[in-house]
Amino acid sequence: MRGTPRALLKPFTETTGLARWMLVAGVLLTAVFVVFAVFAPWIAPYGFAQASSGGTPFPKLGHPSSQHWFGTDRLFFDVYSRVIWGARTALKVVVLSIVLCVLLGVPLGLASGYYGGWFDRFVVLVMDAMYAFPSFLLAIVFSFLLTNVYGGSVVAVSLSLTAVYIPQYFRVVRNTTLSAKEATYVEAARAIGASDGVIMRRYLLQNVIQSVPVLGTLNAADAILTLAGLGFLGLGIQSTDAAEWGHDLNRALADAGSGVWWTGLYPGLAIVLLVTGLTLVGEGLNETLNPTLRRRRLLPVVMPPRNVSTPAEEEQG
Amino acid sequence: MPTKPDTEAPDLLVDVRDLSVHFALRGGTLSRLFGRDSGTIRAVDGVNLSLRPGEVVGLVGESGSGKSTLGRALLGLVPATEGSIRLRDQDLAQLSRRRLRQIRRVVQMVFQDPNAALNPSMTVEEAVGDALRVHGMKSAAERRAGVVDALERVGLSPVELFLSKYPRDLSGGQKQRVVLARAIVLNPTLLVADEPVSMLDMSVRAKILQLMLDLKHDLDLTYVYITHDLATAKYFCDRVAIMYLGRVVEIGPTEEIFAHPRHPYTKALMAAIPEPDPDKMVPRDLPRGEIPDAAQPPLGCAFHPRCPEAVSGCGWESRDLRTLVEEHWLRETAAYDEERTVIGDLAHLDAPSTSATIGSGGSAQVRAILEGMKAEDPDEPLWSGVQSIEDAGSGVTVSFEPAPSPALRRAGGVEVACVLYPDEG
Numbered sequence: 117m118r119g120t121p122r123a124l125l126k127p128f129t130e131t132t133g134l135a136r137w138m139l140v141a142g143v144l145l146t147a148v149f150v151v152f153a154v155f156a157p158w159i160a161p162y163g164f165a166q167a168s169s170g171g172t173p174f175p176k177l178g179h180p181s182s183q184h185w186f187g188t189d190r191l192f193f194d195v196y197s198r199v200i201w202g203a204r205t206a207l208k209v210v211v212l213s214i215v216l217c218v219l220l221g222v223p224l225g226l227a228s229g230y231y232g233g234w235f236d237r238f239v240v241l242v243m244d245a246m247y248a249f250p251s252f253l254l255a256i257v258f259s260f261l262l263t264n265v266y267g268g269s270v271v272a273v274s275l276s277l278t279a280v281y282i283p284q285y286f287r288v289v290r291n292t293t294l295s296a297k298e299a300t301y302v303e304a305a306r307a308i309g310a311s312d313g314v315i316m317r318r319y320l321l322q323n324v325i326q327s328v329p330v331l332g333t334l335n336a337a338d339a340i341l342t343l344a345g346l347g348f349l350g351l352g353i354q355s356t357d358a359a360e361w362g363h364d365l366n367r368a369l370a371d372a373g374s375g376v377w378w379t380g381l382y383p384g385l386a387i388v389l390l391v392t393g394l395t396l397v398g399e400g401l402n403e404t405l406n407p408t409l410r411r412r413r414l415l416p417v418v419m420p421p422r423n424v425s426t427p428a429e430e431e432q433g
Numbered sequence: 434m435p436t437k438p439d440t441e442a443p444d445l446l447v448d449v450r451d452l453s454v455h456f457a458l459r460g461g462t463l464s465r466l467f468g469r470d471s472g473t474i475r476a477v478d479g480v481n482l483s484l485r486p487g488e489v490v491g492l493v494g495e496s497g498s499g500k501s502t503l504g505r506a507l508l509g510l511v512p513a514t515e516g517s518i519r520l521r522d523q524d525l526a527q528l529s530r531r532r533l534r535q536i537r538r539v540v541q542m543v544f545q546d547p548n549a550a551l552n553p554s555m556t557v558e559e560a561v562g563d564a565l566r567v568h569g570m571k572s573a574a575e576r577r578a579g580v581v582d583a584l585e586r587v588g589l590s591p592v593e594l595f596l597s598k599y600p601r602d603l604s605g606g607q608k609q610r611v612v613l614a615r616a617i618v619l620n621p622t623l624l625v626a627d628e629p630v631s632m633l634d635m636s637v638r639a640k641i642l643q644l645m646l647d648l649k650h651d652l653d654l655t656y657v658y659i660t661h662d663l664a665t666a667k668y669f670c671d672r673v674a675i676m677y678l679g680r681v682v683e684i685g686p687t688e689e690i691f692a693h694p695r696h697p698y699t700k701a702l703m704a705a706i707p708e709p710d711p712d713k714m715v716p717r718d719l720p721r722g723e724i725p726d727a728a729q730p731p732l733g734c735a736f737h738p739r740c741p742e743a744v745s746g747c748g749w750e751s752r753d754l755r756t757l758v759e760e761h762w763l764r765e766t767a768a769y770d771e772e773r774t775v776i777g778d779l780a781h782l783d784a785p786s787t788s789a790t791i792g793s794g795g796s797a798q799v800r801a802i803l804e805g806m807k808a809e810d811p812d813e814p815l816w817s818g819v820q821s822i823e824d825a826g827s828g829v830t831v832s833f834e835p836a837p838s839p840a841l842r843r844a845g846g847v848e849v850a851c852v853l854y855p856d857e858g
Contacts, residue, residue: 300549306566307508308615309537318563322554
């Protein structure tokens with residue numbers, strides 16, 4: 117499809133002022149971390165659980181130097197490498213949990229809003245019950261339960277984040293479906309003989325999914341924080357399984373008293389920057405996609421070339 | 434303009450028999466919890482209608498008359514409560530949802546508001562092609578050929594200009610052409626058009642109507658044209674069915690109905706057509722009041738409370754008495770306080786019944802008040818429908834002549850449901 121690149125660029129080309137620069141700054145910040153995550157083996161000088169190189173062990177709590185830009189921590193790991201690898205863990209978890217949220221929450225919300233009745237009431241009740249819990253508490257409970265099943269892995273943490281965020285997707289999609297299904301074009305679809313599945317897939321989905329990207333990016337920022345929080349409490353991923361910023365911060369806690377600042381500063385900075393980046397993308401997208409906030413850039417009017425008018429065109433106006 | 438179908442084929446395309454569509458009213462939480470009946474709306478109530486192939490039948494009526502519901506029932510979009518809708522040899526009222534979806538290849542619909550009838554996130558090609566897609570045409574190239582053909586038929590050319598447009602890029606008339614294209618792309622035999630031009634500009638209306646007539650000739654379509662606009666019905670239809678509160682009150686050839694309207698409601702509708710004559714004021718005998726509550730339609734002929742030609746056998750009832758008494762008080766404000774104590778509360782009259790007990794201050798006084806009201810307006814047709822006034826406790830019981838809802842009966846070239854036109858034979 118030729119229109120796809122242009123459609124993807126639309127948030128940028130159609131915005132102006134603050135929204136535009138929020139979006140640009142957010143995308144750039146996030147892109148840096150995505151590059152870190154994707155190319156971690158090439159960018160990071162060492163592995164995330166590597167304590168020696170070429171036979172020489174790393175120093176314990178070594179100062180930042182030319183060998184170890186961000187120094188080393190008390191487990192002899194290179195902090196710079198762990199920050200880079202940490203981006204990979206964070207992105208894996210967040211992408212997995214948001215994909216799961218969308219894959220489960222959107223169809224569930226669509227079906228619940230479209231069919232209504234007892235099914236709808238039951239699902240709404242379950243989702244509201246989940247939403248009523250403080251989200252961090254829910255994440256802790258779920259990762260407790262899931263680490264017994266999956267161990268302290270990326271999958272377990274992703275699933276517990278999914279449990280926290282899925283009610284939001286469900287609610288947004290269900291409520292927009294509820295109003296969209298009353299539209300005449302849905303009855304028109306029924307009139308041409310479309311089945312319920314076709315109506316939901318081809319008629320409702322595109323019209324109810326618009327707020328999901330905004331929700332996704334904003335949740336991603338939140339999910340990074342929750343992930344770091346779980347790691348900080350020692351409930352997330354273990355440091356030998358993968359590099360995880362929250363867990364590194366936890367270990368850096370003891371160093372802070374003894375004047376070792378580099379083990380805490382860099383993972384913390386990484387969290388702050390990635391969360392900022394994702395939030396800026398989310399807010400920027402919101403300004404662009406949400407019609408109540410949107411202020412469109414006035415595009416120059418291009419007059420079409422003159423051609424012979426047809427009866428249908430005469431109706432224009 | 435369109436003439437009678439030239440083939441005298443006696444076989445009907447659609448035969449609607451005693452069709453009723455009732456909607457249950459949704460009561461409060463408590464009554465739903467205890468399963469109490471909160472009443473039903475009789476949107477369509479015992480309608481008979483037959484369509485010959487190639488015919489244009491108009492359904493005309495006020496809002497709330499059930500004309501749109503009848504149209505939707507023809508597609509199976511609303512379930513029939515009673516009766517049958519025979520399309521050739523299938524009864525739509527009995528079909529499963531799956532089979533109904535297949536029927537929609539043959540019966541299609543054009544909606545009133547072209548702005549709402551198109552999915553905002555589908556291009557013209559997708560919107561029109563989706564009708565083909567849901568009926569199993571897998572190949573995109575085949576679909577495109579069908580879409581191009583349909584768009585050309587509805588006059589959206591050059592087609593390439595419109596294929597990738599979204600509804601928001603089109604004008605109202607163009608959107609309605611797309612809706613028409615979507616309806617004809619499956620090559621249906623029956624098209625239900627629900628007020629297809631009422632949302633369009635005056636200048637576009639005639640073009641769309643002409644287009645629909647052209648399509649009818651090109652594709653051998655049969656139309657059900659739903660409208661409240663008698664002017665377009667006169668232009669467009671072979672036969673017209675006038676609907677009131679879910680029933681057909683008059684049906685016949687368009688010329689005959691317009692030349693000699695028989696039912697008082699039809700006459701009232703005709704009188705409501707504005708005339709471009711400054712000397713003529715707003716018509717005089719428009720029906721009084723509003724269209725009644727369809728959950729509890731008037732007894733007898735549903736139109737009788739508003740009818741300027743009502744007679745004794747129209748089915749007078751308790752609610753009419755309440756209206757009459759209240760109107761009397763509106764005129765005679767001085768007598769209100771005194772009479773109100775004699776007559777007492779009128780709220781119980783809202784339950785429809787052919788006998789009404791009123792009064793709490795002595796039967797003689799109540800009788801006197803009623804006599805006074807009768808003397809005030811002796812021509813009021815309600816009094817002719819009173820069978821007896823009997824003493825009952827401290828009030829009186831007024832009994833009215835019970836009357837069934839009049840059936841459609843032949844009168845001249847048309848069929849009318851009115852007591853003024855008894856059966857001709």
